[in-house]
Amino acid sequence: MTRQFENPANGYREEVGFGASVGTFFFGFIYLAIKGQWRHAAAILIAIVILIGALGPPGVMFIFVIWVGYAIAAPSIIANSYLRNGWREVEETYSSNVAPPVKKNDTKKCPKCAEEVKFEAKICRFCRHEFTESVEAPARVEVPDTALLQQYGIASQEGEFVYVGMNNLTRRFDNADDAIDFVKREKAALSNKS
Numbered sequence: 001m002t003r004q005f006e007n008p009a010n011g012y013r014e015e016v017g018f019g020a021s022v023g024t025f026f027f028g029f030i031y032l033a034i035k036g037q038w039r040h041a042a043a044i045l046i047a048i049v050i051l052i053g054a055l056g057p058p059g060v061m062f063i064f065v066i067w068v069g070y071a072i073a074a075p076s077i078i079a080n081s082y083l084r085n086g087w088r089e090v091e092e093t094y095s096s097n098v099a100p101p102v103k104k105n106d107t108k109k110c111p112k113c114a115e116e117v118k119f120e121a122k123i124c125r126f127c128r129h130e131f132t133e134s135v136e137a138p139a140r141v142e143v144p145d146t147a148l149l150q151q152y153g154i155a156s157q158e159g160e161f162v163y164v165g166m167n168n169l170t171r172r173f174d175n176a177d178d179a180i181d182f183v184k185r186e187k188a189a190l191s192n193k194s
């Protein structure tokens with residue numbers, strides 16, 4: 001995993017990843033020193049001196065363990081030092097891999113005159129044909145079933161449905177269904193009574 005860090009002062013970027021492990025494995029304290037990790041480089045050097053001094057050649061084994069440990073830890077050691085120094089971690093950018101923006105089909109064919117017009121056009125510039133991309137749902141126009149209304153004795157007057165029921169009581173309804181419902185209920189009530 002490669003992490004990228006940017007120096008906010010100058011925009012300079014450094015990558016930290018597997019390469020740090022490889023570099024530390026092969027070059028040890030030299031690599032760490034180059035990367036500015038002086039204390040870790042010094043720690044390895046001191047460990048070499050102490051371990052070889054104390055244990056002689058068998059000390060090489062311990063040094064090897066430390067060496068490999070540093071190689072494994074190197075990416076996070078270096079990454080942490082960037083963060084400590086005020087660098088900020090940036091999202092990896094695959095600038096070379098980024099596909100060029102797909103060129104949108106920016107024209108369309110007018111269905112009326114077959115000329116190519118701009119994709120966003122609402123009106124054809126050749127024949128004034130209007131494009132209706134968003135087909136609006138047609139407003140529900142209530143067409144009263146006049147035969148049915150007549151059957152129930154409902155009159156349609158200026159958009160209202162008028163019914164003169166029991167005791168010559170006039171009822172007005174906004175829609176035919178309500179009027180018919182009312183008449184049905186009234187008729188049902190009457191037939192129950194008789």
Ligand SMILES: [Zn+2]
Pocket residue numbers: 110111112113114115124125126127128129
């Ligand atoms: Zn046209």
